[in-house]
Amino acid sequence: MSDLSKTKESLIGYVEQLDEENSIKLAKEALNEGIDPLYLLDLMNEGMKRVGKLYDCKDYYIADLIMAGLIFRQVLELEEMANFFHGTYNKKTGKVVIGTVKGDIHDIGKDIFRYMLEAYGFDVIDLGVDVSREIFVKNVEKHNPDILALSGVLTSTVDEMKEVVDSLMEANLREKVKIIIGANHLTQDAFRFIGADGFATDASEGAKLCREWMNVDDGQGVEGNG
Numbered sequence: 001m002s003d004l005s006k007t008k009e010s011l012i013g014y015v016e017q018l019d020e021e022n023s024i025k026l027a028k029e030a031l032n033e034g035i036d037p038l039y040l041l042d043l044m045n046e047g048m049k050r051v052g053k054l055y056d057c058k059d060y061y062i063a064d065l066i067m068a069g070l071i072f073r074q075v076l077e078l079e080e081m082a083n084f085f086h087g088t089y090n091k092k093t094g095k096v097v098i099g100t101v102k103g104d105i106h107d108i109g110k111d112i113f114r115y116m117l118e119a120y121g122f123d124v125i126d127l128g129v130d131v132s133r134e135i136f137v138k139n140v141e142k143h144n145p146d147i148l149a150l151s152g153v154l155t156s157t158v159d160e161m162k163e164v165v166d167s168l169m170e171a172n173l174r175e176k177v178k179i180i181i182g183a184n185h186l187t188q189d190a191f192r193f194i195g196a197d198g199f200a201t202d203a204s205e206g207a208k209l210c211r212e213w214m215n216v217d218d219g220q221g222v223e224g225n226g
């Protein structure tokens with residue numbers, strides 16, 4: 001890449017301005033030139049945060065959030081990105097059930113976390129978005145996963161995450177599964193209130209924690225990701 005800091009500023013700026021064509025073009029070029037895909041996602045995320053701030057200030061509207069989501073999704077689905085995440089691996093690290101909790105339809109962060117887990121050799125059952133506590137309980141019962149992962153980007157999802165944990169307790173399933181919760185807004189206090197086993201504000205950190213839980217040493221479990 002000719003000038004990484006220029007690429008960085010340009011990409012964040014294109015996402016912030018909702019410039020679909022240039023965001024995707026630059027992301028593709030950067031990937032072809034060898035940028036770390038995870039670093040690229042961080043840059044995209046930074047652009048999204050700026051979009052969120054503009055929405056907060058009422059300079060952007062809901063249609064702009066939709067557009068930002070579409071741009072991120074297209075970058076996530078670039079062939080170069082897919083190759084990074086969907087390397088072939090022959091090792092099953094563990095089983096994870098994942099979903100975005102009820103009331104929330106944001107799924108980009110959840111999907112990034114899922115792709116990372118898959119790249120690490122986890123078998124992931126994705127329940128999608130706006131998932132009720134009953135569906136989580138049913139699927140923990142059915143699949144007997146090592147880990148249940150809850151995503152909730154809206155701050156209002158803290159209560160719903162706690163309800164999911166409580167419902168698992170009521171169904172006598174809580175002790176059978178580790179629970180990780182993830183979102184930008186989560187704090188130690190929210191984590192303690194919810195009663196999960198771990199939390200992360202970043203997908204990479206979360207994936208690292210899941211590997212630790214499964215006793216996977218660093219450097220193992222990923223093959224074919226170049």
Ligand code: B12
Nearest residue numbers: 052069104105106107108109151154155182183184203206
């Ligand atoms: C794109 C977007 C949308 C899109 C989502 C498209 C999609 N397919 O996901 C759409 C248009 C649907 C949308 C809708 C709404 N949105 Co919105 N949205 C955004 C925006 C701009 C980007 C979100 C995003 O994808 N970011 C990129 C990803 C990578 O980041 P992420 O999801 O946070 O994930 C990271 C971490 O959280 C973590 N992570 C996430 N999940 C998990 C799970 C686990 C287990 C782990 C370990 C980690 C992890 O890993 C990721 C990074 O590594 C944010 C702004 C922002 N600051 O994020 C607002 C934002 C989240 N939205 C917001 C709002 C208010 C809404 C609406 C209520 C607007 C409305 N009036 O209708 C609705 C809610 C609809 C609903 N019921 O869910 C607010 C939330 C404020 C709050 N306090 O809760 C934000 C912060 C904007 C703002 N500043 O006001 N939105």
